[in-house]
Amino acid sequence: MSIRVTVWHEYRHEKVNAACAELYPKGMHEAIAAPLRAHRDLVVRTATLDEPEHGLTAEVLAETDVLTWWGHRAHDEVADAIVDRVQKRVLEGMGLLVLHSGHFSKIFKRLMGTSCDLKWREEKNERETLWVTRPGHPIVQGIEDHFVIDREEMYGEFFDIPEPQSTFLISSFSGGEVFRSGCTWTRGAGKIAYFRPGHETFPTYYDANVKKVIENAVRWVAPLAAFTKPTFGNRKLGWYSAQ
Amino acid sequence: MSIRVTVWHEYRHEKVNAACAELYPKGMHEAIAAPLRAHRDLVVRTATLDEPEHGLTAEVLAETDVLTWWGHRAHDEVADAIVDRVQKRVLEGMGLLVLHSGHFSKIFKRLMGTSCDLKWREEKNERETLWVTRPGHPIVQGIEDHFVIDREEMYGEFFDIPEPQSTFLISSFSGGEVFRSGCTWTRGAGKIAYFRPGHETFPTYYDANVKKVIENAVRWVAPLAAFTKPTFGNRKLGWYSAQ
Amino acid sequence: MSIRVTVWHEYRHEKVNAACAELYPKGMHEAIAAPLRAHRDLVVRTATLDEPEHGLTAEVLAETDVLTWWGHRAHDEVADAIVDRVQKRVLEGMGLLVLHSGHFSKIFKRLMGTSCDLKWREEKNERETLWVTRPGHPIVQGIEDHFVIDREEMYGEFFDIPEPQSTFLISSFSGGEVFRSGCTWTRGAGKIAYFRPGHETFPTYYDANVKKVIENAVRWVAPLAAFTKPTFGNRKLGWYSAQ
Amino acid sequence: MSIRVTVWHEYRHEKVNAACAELYPKGMHEAIAAPLRAHRDLVVRTATLDEPEHGLTAEVLAETDVLTWWGHRAHDEVADAIVDRVQKRVLEGMGLLVLHSGHFSKIFKRLMGTSCDLKWREEKNERETLWVTRPGHPIVQGIEDHFVIDREEMYGEFFDIPEPQSTFLISSFSGGEVFRSGCTWTRGAGKIAYFRPGHETFPTYYDANVKKVIENAVRWVAPLAAFTKPTFGNRKLGWYSAQ
Numbered sequence: 001m002s003i004r005v006t007v008w009h010e011y012r013h014e015k016v017n018a019a020c021a022e023l024y025p026k027g028m029h030e031a032i033a034a035p036l037r038a039h040r041d042l043v044v045r046t047a048t049l050d051e052p053e054h055g056l057t058a059e060v061l062a063e064t065d066v067l068t069w070w071g072h073r074a075h076d077e078v079a080d081a082i083v084d085r086v087q088k089r090v091l092e093g094m095g096l097l098v099l100h101s102g103h104f105s106k107i108f109k110r111l112m113g114t115s116c117d118l119k120w121r122e123e124k125n126e127r128e129t130l131w132v133t134r135p136g137h138p139i140v141q142g143i144e145d146h147f148v149i150d151r152e153e154m155y156g157e158f159f160d161i162p163e164p165q166s167t168f169l170i171s172s173f174s175g176g177e178v179f180r181s182g183c184t185w186t187r188g189a190g191k192i193a194y195f196r197p198g199h200e201t202f203p204t205y206y207d208a209n210v211k212k213v214i215e216n217a218v219r220w221v222a223p224l225a226a227f228t229k230p231t232f233g234n235r236k237l238g239w240y241s242a243q
Numbered sequence: 244m245s246i247r248v249t250v251w252h253e254y255r256h257e258k259v260n261a262a263c264a265e266l267y268p269k270g271m272h273e274a275i276a277a278p279l280r281a282h283r284d285l286v287v288r289t290a291t292l293d294e295p296e297h298g299l300t301a302e303v304l305a306e307t308d309v310l311t312w313w314g315h316r317a318h319d320e321v322a323d324a325i326v327d328r329v330q331k332r333v334l335e336g337m338g339l340l341v342l343h344s345g346h347f348s349k350i351f352k353r354l355m356g357t358s359c360d361l362k363w364r365e366e367k368n369e370r371e372t373l374w375v376t377r378p379g380h381p382i383v384q385g386i387e388d389h390f391v392i393d394r395e396e397m398y399g400e401f402f403d404i405p406e407p408q409s410t411f412l413i414s415s416f417s418g419g420e421v422f423r424s425g426c427t428w429t430r431g432a433g434k435i436a437y438f439r440p441g442h443e444t445f446p447t448y449y450d451a452n453v454k455k456v457i458e459n460a461v462r463w464v465a466p467l468a469a470f471t472k473p474t475f476g477n478r479k480l481g482w483y484s485a486q
Numbered sequence: 487m488s489i490r491v492t493v494w495h496e497y498r499h500e501k502v503n504a505a506c507a508e509l510y511p512k513g514m515h516e517a518i519a520a521p522l523r524a525h526r527d528l529v530v531r532t533a534t535l536d537e538p539e540h541g542l543t544a545e546v547l548a549e550t551d552v553l554t555w556w557g558h559r560a561h562d563e564v565a566d567a568i569v570d571r572v573q574k575r576v577l578e579g580m581g582l583l584v585l586h587s588g589h590f591s592k593i594f595k596r597l598m599g600t601s602c603d604l605k606w607r608e609e610k611n612e613r614e615t616l617w618v619t620r621p622g623h624p625i626v627q628g629i630e631d632h633f634v635i636d637r638e639e640m641y642g643e644f645f646d647i648p649e650p651q652s653t654f655l656i657s658s659f660s661g662g663e664v665f666r667s668g669c670t671w672t673r674g675a676g677k678i679a680y681f682r683p684g685h686e687t688f689p690t691y692y693d694a695n696v697k698k699v700i701e702n703a704v705r706w707v708a709p710l711a712a713f714t715k716p717t718f719g720n721r722k723l724g725w726y727s728a729q
Numbered sequence: 730m731s732i733r734v735t736v737w738h739e740y741r742h743e744k745v746n747a748a749c750a751e752l753y754p755k756g757m758h759e760a761i762a763a764p765l766r767a768h769r770d771l772v773v774r775t776a777t778l779d780e781p782e783h784g785l786t787a788e789v790l791a792e793t794d795v796l797t798w799w800g801h802r803a804h805d806e807v808a809d810a811i812v813d814r815v816q817k818r819v820l821e822g823m824g825l826l827v828l829h830s831g832h833f834s835k836i837f838k839r840l841m842g843t844s845c846d847l848k849w850r851e852e853k854n855e856r857e858t859l860w861v862t863r864p865g866h867p868i869v870q871g872i873e874d875h876f877v878i879d880r881e882e883m884y885g886e887f888f889d890i891p892e893p894q895s896t897f898l899i900s901s902f903s904g905g906e907v908f909r910s911g912c913t914w915t916r917g918a919g920k921i922a923y924f925r926p927g928h929e930t931f932p933t934y935y936d937a938n939v940k941k942v943i944e945n946a947v948r949w950v951a952p953l954a955a956f957t958k959p960t961f962g963n964r965k966l967g968w969y970s971a972q
Contacts, residue, residue, distance in 0.1 A: 091358055091403065093622050111356040113430050115334055117475040126480070129726070131886040131907050135716040136579050136675025142712045145887070146726060157860040157899060158473040158874070160334070160431055163408060165651060166672070166892060170909075172901045175480050178860050180899075186652070187356050188403055189622025226628045230401040230621040232360040237369070237418050240615070240632060336865050372662050372969070374643040378959040379822050379918025385955045388644070389969060400617040400656060401631070408894060409649060409915070413666075415658045421617050423656075429895070432865025469871045473864040483858070483875060577844055577889065599840040599916050601820055603961040612966070644959040646820065646917055649894060661966050673842050674889055716887040718846040723855070723904050 003222045004043045006064040007033045008056065010071040011048040013200040020200040028070060028198075031205040032099070036215060049074055056082050061089045066218050069108070070198065072101035083107050091188025092229065095221025097214070100198035103159075108194070111187050112161055119156035119177065127174045128152040128197065130181055130209075134168040139182065139193065139216045147209040153199035155179045161194075169213075171196060182213070184220075189230070191221040246465045247286045249307040250276045251299065253314040254291040256443040263443040271313060271441075274448040275342070279458060292317055297325050304332045309461050312351070313441065315344035326350050334431030335472065338464025340457070343441035346402075351437070354430050355404055362399035362420065370417045371395040371440065373424055373452075377411040382425065382436060382459045390452040396442035398422045404437075412456075414439060425456070427463075432473070434464040489708045490529045492550040493519045494542065496557040497534040499686040506686040514556060514684075517691040518585070522701060535560055540568050547575045552704050555594070556684065558587035569593050577674025578715065581707025583700070586684035589645075594680070597673050598647055605642035605663065613660045614638040614683065616667055616695075620654040625668065625679060625702045633695040639685035641665045647680075655699075657682060668699070670706075675716070677707040732951045733772045735793040736762045737785065739800040740777040742929040749929040757799060757927075760934040761828070765944060778803055783811050790818045795947050798837070799927065801830035812836050820917025821958070824950025826943070829927030832888075837923070840916050841890055848885035848906065856903045857881040857926065859910055859938075863897040868911065868922060868945045876938040882928035884908045890923075898942075900925060911942070913949075918959070920950040 009029030013020040024031050029046045036044045047055025049071070061067075067086065071078070083106045090096050090111060098108045103116045131146045156177030162185065169182030181196035195213055197204045204210055252272030256263040267274050272289045279285045290298025292314070304310075310329065314321070326349045333339050333354060341351045346359045374389045399420030405428065412425030424439035438456055440447045447453055495515030499506040510517050515532045522530045533541025535557070547553075553572065557564070569592045576582050576597060584594045589602045614635045618626050642663030648671065655668030667682035681699055683690045690696055738758030742749040753760050758775045765771045776784025778800070790796075796815065800807070812835045819825050819840060827837045832845045860875045885906030891914065898911030910925035924942055926933045933939055 087356075113330075113354040113356045115431065115475075117473075119475055119478050121478050121480060123480055129905050129907075132714075132716070133886050133888075133909070134672070134892075135887055136672070136677070136710065136713060138710060140714070141710045142714070144714055145717050148726070154478075156478065157862050158475075158864055159862075160473065160475075162405065163429060163863075163895060165406060167896070170886060170899060170907045172905050172907045175478075176483065176858050176901050177478075178858075178899045178901045178907050180862070186406060186620070186622070188358065191622070224622060224624060224627045227622060228618075228626070228628070228630055230403065230618070231631050232358075232362055232401075232403075235362050235364050235397075235399065235418075235420075237364060237366055240419065240634070372664075374664050375957075375959070376643050376645075376666070377649070377915070378644055379915070379920070379953060379956060381953060383957070384953045385957070387957055388960050391969070400619050401621055402619075406620070406652060410653070413643060413656060413664045415662050415664045419615050419658050421615075421656045421658045421664050423619070429863070429865070434865070467865060467867060467870045470865060471861075471869070471871070471873055473861070474874050483877070573842075597842040599816075599842045601917065601961075605961060605964050607964050607966060609966055640964075642964065644961075646959065646961075648891065649915060651892060661964075662969065663964075672892060674844065716846075716889065718844075718848055718887075718889075721848050721850050721883075721885065721904075721906075723850060723852055726905065 001225055002041045002043050003218065004063055004065045005036055005068065005218055006060060007044060007046045007068050009046065009048050010074050011050065012073050017200065023201065023203050028200060028205060032068060032070070032214065035211040036218060039215065042218065049077060054078060054082050056086065058085065061085060064094060065222050066095040066097065068097040068099060068218070069102040069105055070099045071105045072200065075105050078106050083110055087111060090190035090192065093189040093223035093227050095190060095223060096192045097217045097221055098192070098194045100196060103194065111192060114162060115160045118159045121154040121175065125151055126154050128171050130169045130171050132168065133170050134166050137166055137168045138220045139168050139213060141216050142212055143209060149197055149204060149207060151202050152197055152204060155196055189223070189227065193217045193221050244468055245284045245286050246461065247306055247308045248279055248311065248461055249303060250287060250289045250311050251313070252289065252291050253317050254293065255316050260443065266444065266446050271443060271448060275311060275313070275457065278454040279461060282458065285461065292320060297321060299325050299329060301328065304328060307337060308465050309338040309340065311340040311342060311461070312345045312348055313342045314348045315443065318348050321349050326353055330354060333433035333435065336432035336466035336470050338433060338466060339435045340460045340464055341435070341437045343439060346437065354435060357405060358403045361402045364397040364418065368394055369397050371414050373412045373414050375411065376413050377409050380409055380411045381463045382411050382456060384459050385455055386452060392440055392447060392450060394445050395440055395447060398439055432466070432470065436460045436464050487711055488527045488529050489704065490549055490551045491522055491554065491704055492546060493530060493532045493554050495532065495534050496560050497536065498559050503686065509687065509689050514686060514691060518554060518556070518700065521697040522704060525701065528704065535563060540564060542568050542572060544571065547571060550580060551708050552581040552583065554583040554585060554704070555588040555591055556585045557591045558686065561591050564592050569596055573597060576676035576678065579675035579709035579713050581676060581709060582678045583703045583707055584678070584680045586682060589680065597678060600648060601646045604645045607640040607661065609640070611637055612640050614657050616655045616657050618654065619656050620652050623652055623654045624706045625654050625699060627702050628698055629695060635683055635690060635693060637688050638683055638690060641682055675709070675713065679703045679707050730954055731770045731772050732947065733792055733794045734765055734797065734947055735789060736773060736775045736797050738775065738777050739803050740779065741802050746929065752930065752932055757929065757934060761797060761799070761943065764940040765947060768944065771947065778806060783807060785811050785815065787814065790814060793823060794951050795824040795826065797826040797828060797947065798831040798834055799828045800834045801929065804834050807835050812839055816840060819919035819921065822918040822952035822956050824919060824952060825921045826946045826950055827921070827923045829925060832923065840921060843891060844889045847888045850883040850904065852883070854880055855883050857900050859898045859900050861897065862899050863895050866895055866897045867949045868897050868942060870945050871941055872938060878926055878933060878936060880931050881926055881933060884925055918952070918956065922946045922950050
C-alpha cells in the first residue's frame with residue numbers, strides 16, 4: 001500500500017541566497033523529496049508557494065496522504081483560504097510534517113493555537129546534538145541513542161507549543177540552549193509531527209539521520225487505510241439503539 | 244489576593260426566547276456571575292456581544308485574570324480582531340473557561356486548532372449524569388463521585404478536541420450517548436477549561452454542583468500572582484553564560 | 487513481516503462455571519486467538535496460568551512481540567518473578583494488550599502505578615455502547631462511530647488509571663455509568679493498550695467489532711522491526727563528541 | 730490553611746563522605762527543610778531511613794500532605810511495606826516531590842511503572858542550565874527564563890519515565906547532554922513532581938532558584954482542602970438514579 005506525499009516548499013531562499021542555491025541547486029524541496037522517492041511505496045510530488053494556489057489545489061490535497069512543510073521568509077504570503085483547506089484535510093486524517101522554520105507557518109500556528117515562537121541564533125559553526133527521548137517510537141526507528149549535526153542554526157526554549165503527545169527528540173546546542181526538536185500531536189483524525197533541523201544554509205537535508213527521521217515521520221503521520229469519518233450534528237432520541 | 248473575572252455572554256437568546264428569558268430574567272451572564280460575586284476574593288464584571296468591542300476592550304482584558312465564555316447563535320458576529328486580542332491574552336496567562344455551546348466559539352476553535360464539532364439533541368426531559376474521572380483535581384473539589392442534572396441538552400462524542408491534559412468529568416445521557424464534559428488544556432502560559440452543561444432553556448446555572456464547578460474552574464485557570472513572561476527572538480552566542 | 491503474539495489466559499472460570507465453559511468450550515484464550523490466527527502475518531500461541539512458569543518462560547517471552555492478558559479469579563497466583571519478567575520485556579519494547587478484568591492483574595497495576603480499581607455490576611441484560619473518541623487512531627480502524635454489545639458486565643468510573651496518552655473508546659451502560667474502555671500508554675519502549683469488554687459469561691469474544699479492535703490493538707502495540715535499545719549509566723566527559 | 734510537609738532523607742552520605750558532611754553539617758534534609766520552615770503556612774518535619782519504620786509510620790503519613798524524597802546509596806534498604814504505605818497515601822491524594830537521585834527510589838519506580846534509569850557523570854566543574862519549558866506553571870512561579878547551577882552532577886537522556894503530564898524544566902550540561910529536569914504526573918488523586926538538581930557534594934540546596942522551585946513544587950503537589958474520596962466496587966442497577 002502506497003503513501004502519497006506532497007513536499008511543500010516556500011522556494012524563495014534559493015533565488016536570493018547564493019549559499020542556499022549552491023547547497024540545494026534544485027531547491028530544498030527536491031533534496032527532501034529525493035530520499036523519499038527511493039522508497040517504492042512512497043509516491044512523492046512537490047508543490048511550491050509561487051505555483052497557482054501554492055500548488056495545493058483541492059485536487060492535490062485530496063490525493064495527498066502526507067504533507068511536509070518548509071517555509072521561512074514568506075509565511076504571510078500563504079493565502080488564508082489555502083490554510084483553511086489544509087487544516088480541513090488534516091482534521092480529516094491527512095498527516096502533516098512541519099520542518100524547521102515551518103514552526104512559524106500559518107498552518108502550524110493554526111493547528112497549535114499558540115504563537116509557536118522561540119529563541120534563535122545563526123552561527124557558522126554551532127553544533128546540535130539530538131537526543132532520543134522516546135525510544136521505541138516509530139519516528140526514531142533505526143536512530144541511535146543520539147546524533148550530531150556539526151553545523152546548524154540554534155533554536156532555544158521556551159518553544160511556545162501545546163504540551164506534545166510525545167517528545168521523541170530533545171536537542172542541545174554548543175551555546176548551551178535546549179529545544180524539543182521532535183514532537184507529535186493529534187488534531188481531529190490527523191497526526192502532526194514537528195522536526196527541527198533544516199536551516200537553508202547548511203547541508204542538513206543530506207544528513208543520513210535527518211533523512212531517516214523524515215522518512216519515519218512521513219510513515220507515522222500517514223492516515224489509516226480504512227478510515228471511518230466521524231459524524232456530527234443533530235440526533236433524535238433512540239437513533240442508534242434502533243440499529 | 245483577588246481574581247478579576249469577566250463573565251462574557253452573547254446575550255441574544257434571552258431577547259427572542261421566552262423560556263430563556265423567564266429562567267434568566269437578567270440574562271444568563273448574571274446567573275453565572277452572581278454565585279461568583281458571593282466570594283469576596285472574586286472581583287466579577289460582565290461583558291456582552293452587543294457592547295462596543297463586545298465589552299472586551301484592551302483595557303478590560305488587561306484587567307481580566309479569568310474570562311468565561313458563553314455563546315451560541317452569534318459566534319460569527321464576534322469580530323476577528325477581538326478573538327486575536329483574547330487569544331493573545333490567554334497565551335500571556337489569562338485563564339479561559341468555555342461553557343456549553345461556547346465549544347463552537349471562534350476563540351475556542353482558535354485555541355484548540357480543531358473543528359470542536361459534536362452530536363447534539365434537545366429534549367424536554369433528558370437526564371445527564373456527570374461522573375468524576377479525575378478525583379483530586381482542584382476543579383472537582385467538593386464534588387461527589389457523580390452528580391445528576393435532571394434536564395439538559397445532550398452533547399455526544401466524537402467531540403473534536405485535542406486530547407485533553409486532564410479529563411475531569413465524563414457525562415452519560417438518558418439516550419445512551421457519552422461526552423467528555425470537563426477537560427483542561429494549556430496554551431502558552433494560559434490555562435483553559437471546558438465545562439459542558441448550560442443550555443439556555445434549562446435552569447442549569449442555578450444547580451449547586453454546576454455553580455461549584457464553575458467557581459473551582461475560575462480559581463484553577465487563574466494565572467500566577469508572579470508570572471515571568473517568556474522571552475523570544477535572536478540571542479548572541481554566550482548571551483546567558485555571561486550573566 | 488510477522489508479529490509473534492502470545493495470548494495469555496488464566497483459564498480457571500471455564501473449569502468451574504458451566505455458562506463460561508459452554509460459551510468457550512476450548513477456553514477463552516482459544517476464542518481470542520482464533521481470529522488472530524486467521525491473519526497470516528500473526529503468529530499466535532497461547533499460555534495459561536497452570537502451565538510451568540505460567541507458560542511465560544524467558545524463552546517464550548523472548549519470542550513474543552505482543553502479549554495479551556486476561557485474568558480475574560487468580561491474579562494473586564501469578565508469581566512476582568514472572569511479573570518482573572513481563573515488565574522488563576514491556577520496557578524493552580514488547581507490546582501488552584490488557585483485556586477486561588485484567589485491569590486488576592499484577593502486571594497492569596505494576597505498569598500503571600495505581601490501584602486500577604473501578605465500579606462494576608453483573609446483570610443478565612445490560613447493554614454497553616462503545617463510542618469512538620479518537621477517530622483516526624489505528625486501533626479503531628474499520629470501527630464505525632460506535633458499536634453496541636447487547637449484554638455485558640458494567641464497569642464504571644472512576645477508573646483509577648494514569649491519564650491515558652489516548653482514549654479511543656468510552657462506554658455507556660444501560661444503568662447510566664460511563665467508562666474509558668479503550669486507552670493507551672507508553673512505558674519504556676513498550677506500548678500498552680487496555681480494552682474493556684470480555685466478561686466470561688457473555689459471548690463477547692465472538693463479536694465482530696471486538697475481534698477487530700483486538701486485532702488492531704495487537705498490531706498497534708507491536709514493537710518496531712528495528713529497535714535501538716536505550717543505553718544508561720556512567721559516561722565520561724566528551725564521550726560522544728569524540729565519535 | 731497550612732500544608733504539612735515531611736522531608737524524607739536517606740541520611741547516609743553525610744556519615745561517610747566528608748565533602749557532603751561539610752556542606753550539609755545537619756544533613757541534607759535540614760538544608761531542604763530550613764527554607765520551607767521560613768513560610769508560616771508550611772508545617773515541616775523530617776524523617777530518615779534509620780529511624781523506626783524509616784520515620785514513616787502510619788501516623789506520620791496520615792498527618793502528611795506532602796512528602797519530599799531524597800535517596801541514593803540505600804534505596805534497597807527501604808522496606809517494601811513502607812513503600813506500599815506511601816503509594817497508598819499518594820493514591821489517596823498525598824503529594825510527592827522526588828528529588829535528584831530519588832529517581833531510582835522504590836517509591837518512584839513503583840508509581841512510574843518504568844526503570845527510571847538514565848545516564849550520569851560526576852565532575853567537579855560541570856555546569857547545568859535549567860530552561861523553563863512551561864511558563865505559567867505554578868512550579869516555576871518567580872523563576873526567570875532559565876537559571877544556571879555552576880557545579881552539578883550530569884544526568885542525561887534517555888530518562889526512562891512515562892511521558893510527563895507537564896515538563897516544566899529541561900537542562901543542558903557543559904558536556905552536551907540534556908535532561909527533563911522538572912516533570913509532573915498524576916497517580917490516583919495524588920500529584921507527583923520530579924526535580925533533578927541536588928547532588929550530595931555540591932551546595933545545590935542553598936541555591937535561591939532551587940529553593941524557590943522546591944517551595945513551589947511543595948505547594949503545587951499539595952492535596953485539596955476538601956477532597957472527596959473516590960468510591961469503587963459493586964453497584965446494583967439503579968443505585969444512583971434513585972438518589
